[in-house]
């Protein structure tokens with residue numbers, strides 16, 4: 001059951017745990033501390049109000065908890081999200097929690113603080129697994145103490161919806177490649193779309209052939225599982241303020257194909273549909289937040305296997321837009337399926353396209369596990385993506401797409417080859433994708449190979465699929481303006 005969030009002026013008497021966010025200033029100052037907290041006790045327990053510090057204070061009756069928020073002038077939504085996540089983990093065995101952030105009312109507008117708290121607590125307690133014995137969390141009610149203003153309540157409602165979208169994306173990523181096959185992935189998306197009132201169209205293998213999606217067919221050739229291509233549409237009421245296209249890499253498992261990965265390199269490759277999962281998660285939230293623009297999603301789904309008729313290194317594929325790619329490494333398959341999807345998206349002439357893909361190990365080498373690479377064309381649109389990133393705390397970092405690097409993917413037999421040289425792998429992948437976005441359409445590419453999957457729990461991030469991109473995409477759709 002999802003956690004129920006509510007707002008109240010004071011902590012409800014029935015709340016089992018009452019938590020107080022404390023800035024360093026409040027802790028070291030000489031004003032009164034909230035009831036149940038004592039400077040001397042907190043000092044002896046080593047509590048200094050650092051972010052991530054959560055100190056449970058044993059008291060008669062209910063539990064009182066001090067939550068560190070750091071220096072007042074540096075409190076921001078990211079810190080509040082982290083602090084709330086730490087708090088939720090510390091009290092996951094209790095049924096009800098009231099959290100009072102009185103000490104930061106000046107620093108962060110209340111609706112933004114509420115959003116961060118909802119995201120932090122709910123996402124930290126996400127679980128997935130096939131264990132036969134389950135340890136269940138009990139936390140089911142969280143009250144945000146302070147303002148009950150309409151703006152705060154709306155923020156809580158919207159954040160709750162976004163959290164469900166992130167959890168959906170995590171569920172999809174965490175599902176093993178053998179059970180979430182392309183047809184099953186497509187069916188789950190179709191069911192979600194019908195539940196939420198989104199338009200959905202699923203192309204099966206025959207339809208994909210008729211649509212000449214040569215990249216998707218080439219990758220799926222080594223598999224006994226048929227591919228799928230799913231289109232989803234959110235249509236707002238009234239005249240849409242532009243159209244935003246979302247494209248997500250949907251490799252339900254990436255073995256590398258004939259250019260097979262190592263055992264270790266393959267271990268987490270059920271996550272190679274993290275881009276498609278983030279797009280699906282974001283689309284599932286749009287009916288609640290109701291952005292004014294139309295949003296169309298394009299999701300190529302396949303696995304990358306090595307059956308007897310798998311694509312061979314040296315084979316040449318013809319993509320939907322007519323361009324040809326020489327496949328020299330079958331493990332560089334994401335760009336092949338995205339090439340078709342970006343061509344399809346371009347044909348509908350949207351005002352902008354953003355794609356998300358677990359595309360290159362090189363991007364992880366460059367930016368580490370928690371930051372996505374951002375590439376593309378059109379500074380205005382890339383700035384919109386950076387704005388959505390800053391507001392949601394899903395970090396991105398710009399990488400260039402230098403025109404003179406294009407020759408790294410020149411092929412003697414086709415329009416391009418699917419790999420560059422030993423260096424700049426995230427960039428050469430981005431340059432290949434750019435060949436399939438029609439001229440003049442603003443385009444952003446997010447390489448989420450790092451942040452889509454986590455090795456372990458860390459604040460609001462849980463081990464496995466992270467749902468990275470859902471929050472950013474929802475914010476982008478809600479703030480999108482075409483032509484700037």
Ligand code: BES
Pocket residue numbers: 254272329331332333334358359360361362364418419420425449450
């Ligand atoms: N799905 C992988 C990229 C990846 C690697 C995602 C690690 C997450 C974690 C992608 O299909 C791939 O294998 N890319 C190759 C490209 C290379 C062959 C040019 C890579 O990055 O090694």
Ligand code: ZN
Pocket residue numbers: 254256330331332333334
């Ligand atoms: Zn691969």
Ligand code: ZN
Pocket residue numbers: 251254272331333334358359
């Ligand atoms: Zn891949």
